[in-house]
Amino acid sequence: MAKIEIYTKAFCGYCARAKALLDRKGADYRELDVTMDRAGFETMVERASGGRTVPQIFIDGRHVGGSDDLAALEAQGKLDALLGAS
Template sequence: MAKIEIYTKAFCGYCARAKALLDRKGADYQELDVTMDRAGFEAMVERSNGGRTVPQIFIDGKHVGGSDDLAALEAKGQLDPLLGAG
């Protein structure tokens, strides 16, 4: 399986939606909550080339975007291969 990292904040509906999709896929992921973590937030912004909204999702170190981007990959049938499930 791929290494998945997802930057989140508390009470974020988009974060919950992205995690629910990954959970349905049976994917293990590392959640990095940046709600009160300024250094973590800055690291997220740097890694995502300026992305300041959450979630920011990385699969095997590659930035795939946010919740809508993850859902679009799933709709196109491109998520499973990235997760190593296809």
Template sequence: MAKIEVFTKFLCPYCSRAKALLDRKGAEYQEIDVTMDRAGFDAMVERAGGARTVPQIFIDGQHIGGSDDMAALEARGGLDPLLGLA
């Protein structure tokens, strides 16, 4: 299975939506809460090419983007192969 990292903040509905999609897929992921972690947030922004919104999702080191980006990837049939499910 792929290594999945999801950068989140407390009470973020988009974060909840992204995690729910991964949960439905049975995918294990590492949640990195940057609510009170400035260094973690700065590292996320750097890795995400300047994106400052959450969630920011990485699969095997590849930046996927946010919740809407992952949902669009799923709609195109591109998420399962990245997760190792296809």
């Protein structure tokens, strides 16, 4: 199973949508809440090549983007392959 990390903030609808998709897929993920974590937020921005919005999603260390990007991978039939990779 792939290692999934998702950076989130409290009360973020896009974060909830991305997590719901991952939950429907039965994927285990590590949620990193950066709501009050400035250092964690800066780490996210660095890893996401400047991306400052949440969620920021990484699968096996590869930045896949945000909620819309995750949904697009699902619509294209490419998400399952990423989630099954290790």
